Amino acid sequence: MFYLVSQIALILAVAVLAGLGVGWWVRGLLPTGGRLSAKTLPDDPFDARFRLEQCHRDNSALRRDLKEAEAQVEKLQGRLENAETSDGDVQERLETAEIRVQALMEDLQLRDDTVAALEQELLLLRSKA
Numbered sequence: 001m002f003y004l005v006s007q008i009a010l011i012l013a014v015a016v017l018a019g020l021g022v023g024w025w026v027r028g029l030l031p032t033g034g035r036l037s038a039k040t041l042p043d044d045p046f047d048a049r050f051r052l053e054q055c056h057r058d059n060s061a062l063r064r065d066l067k068e069a070e071a072q073v074e075k076l077q078g079r080l081e082n083a084e085t086s087d088g089d090v091q092e093r094l095e096t097a098e099i100r101v102q103a104l105m106e107d108l109q110l111r112d113d114t115v116a117a118l119e120q121e122l123l124l125l126r127s128k129a
Contacts, residue, residue: 048125052118059111066104073097 076094 048118048122052115052122055111055115055118059108059115062104062108062111066101066108069097069101069104073101 073094076090076097080090080094
């Protein structure tokens with residue numbers, strides 16, 4: 001039994017070393033020398049334009065979702081104010097909707113920042129051309 005376990009351990013060790021060696025070799029073949037930088041910009045302005053348009057579409061979808069969520073919050077607040085007794089279910093749904101609105105606002109702000117960065121990138125690519 002010990003012999004079998006030692007054979008399995010040896011084969012696994014050889015496989016790990018071979019995998020590390022092949023990974024190291026492939027890393028050296030990458031055009032950036034294995035370093036992927038976030039500052040490298042693509043030279044294709046159409047790609048930047050496509051990403052910018054995609055962000056604008058996502059942004060408008062988020063704004064639409066935000067308006068729907070705000071309308072739902074207002075509706076629930078109206079129902080809560082008009083209710084004679086405190087309805088726990090309405091209160092819970094209101095809190096959930098408010099949390100969703102806050103998350104949508106944060107996501108929208110992130111998308112706005114992304115759109116601004118992509119517009120800067122597009123201007124930079126246009127100035128290169």
